[in-house]
C-alpha cells in the first residue's frame with residue numbers, strides 16, 4: 506500500500522482530441538500539443554516522467570526509460586467542465602449534463618428573484634469571457650452598484666463585483682443567495698461563482714484571488730468519502746474543496762496561484778499523514794486557457810516543471826504521485842471555452858526506477874478507483890484499478 510497519494514490536477518491540460526470530440530465541436534483540439542507548437546517548450550522533468558511518450562509533443566521527445574508510468578485517459582461523463590472532470594476522477598459520472606444558459610442568458614424569473622433578494626439590479630446576463638465583461642460593464646457597475654451576472658458554455662452563474670464597491674463578504678452573501686435560487690431543478694446550474702475584481706478603471710481592472718465557487722454537493726459518495734469514512738486523511742488544496750462542496754474532505758486550504766499550490770503541496774509532503782492530498786492548479790485554465798494565451802500557458806507549464814523536483818524531493822518510497830487533468834482548454838481553439846480531450850496520466854513513485862506504458866484508460870474514474878483500491882476502502886461504482894499496471898499494491 507502507498508501511505509500517501511498526491512494527486513495534482515493541471516487544470517485543463519488536455520493532450521489531444523477525445524474520440525467523441527466531434528459531438529462537442531472540438532475536433533482537432535490539442536491543448537498541450539498546440540502550446541508546444543507555439544513555443545519551444547522546455548520541460549525536462551515532465552519529459553523524464555514520460556510525458557512525450559504519451560503523444561507526440563514538439564520538443565518533448567519520448568524517453569527510453571521514463572521515470573513514471575504513463576498513458577492518457579478518456580472522459581466518460583457527458584460534459585467538459587471542471588466539476589464533471591473532477592467528480593469523474595473520484596468515481597462519479599454525470600450522465601445528465603447540468604443546465605446551461607449559454608445562448609439565452611438566465612430566464613427573467615430567475616433574474617427578477619435575484620434582484621429582489623439581493624436588492625441590486627443585474628446587468629450583463631450574457632455568455633462572456635470574464636475579463637472582457639468587466640472591461641465592458643465594470644465602470645457602470647462602479648457607478649451604480651448594479652451587479653454583473655454572466656455565464657459561459659459551462660453550467661455556471663458568475664457574478665463579477667468590484668471589491669471596493671461591494672465588500673467581499675457581501676459579495677459572498679449575494680452569491681449564496683444566487684446559489685439558493687439556482688437549486689430549483691429548472692435553474693440548477695453546476696456552479697455559482699463569485700468573480701471579484703479590483704482596479705481604477707477598465708484599463709486596469711484585474712480579478713482577485715478571492716474567487717469563490719459554490720458547487721453542488723456530489724449526488725453520491727465518491728472516493729473522497731470512502732477514504733475519510735475509513736479514517737484516512739483527505740487533504741484538499743486549491744479549488745478542490747469548492748468542487749466537492751467539502752463532501753468527504755477532512756481538511757482543506759485554498760491557494761492564490763499555481764505557485765502557491767505547489768508550495769502548499771510541497772509543505773504537506775513534509776508532514777506526516779496517511780491518505781490523499783488532492784491539489785488543483787487552476788491558473789493553467791483561468792489565466793491562460795480561457796484567455797487563449799498559448800505562450801502564457803506554456804510558460805506556466807515550464808514553471809510547474811521547475812517546481813516539480815522540490816515536491817519529489819520530499820516524497821518517500823511508499824508515496825505515489827499522480828499528475829493528470831480534468832478536461833482540455835486549447836488556447837489556439839476558437840472561442841474561449843473548454844475542449845473535449847484526452848488527459849495525460851503520469852504515475853510516479855520512488856519505489857520504481859523506471860515506469861512503463863499503461864493501456865489507454867476509458868474513464869477518469871480509474872484514478873478514484875485505484876486510490877480506493879490502494880487503501881482497501883469501499884470502491885466507487887465506476888472505474889477499475891490500474892495498480893496492476895504499476896506493480897501492484
Ligand SMILES: O=P(O)(O)O[C@H]1O[C@H](CO)[C@@H](O)[C@H]1O
Pocket residue numbers: 587633634635636656657658659661663698700791795
Ligand atoms: O471567462 P472566465 O470568467 O474566466 O470564466 C471561465 O471560468 C469559468 C469557471 O471555470 C468558466 O465557466 C469559464 O467561463
Ligand SMILES: [Mn+2]
Pocket residue numbers: 516517586587790831832
Ligand atoms: Mn477545470
Ligand SMILES: [Mn+2]
Pocket residue numbers: 587790791795843
Ligand atoms: Mn475553465
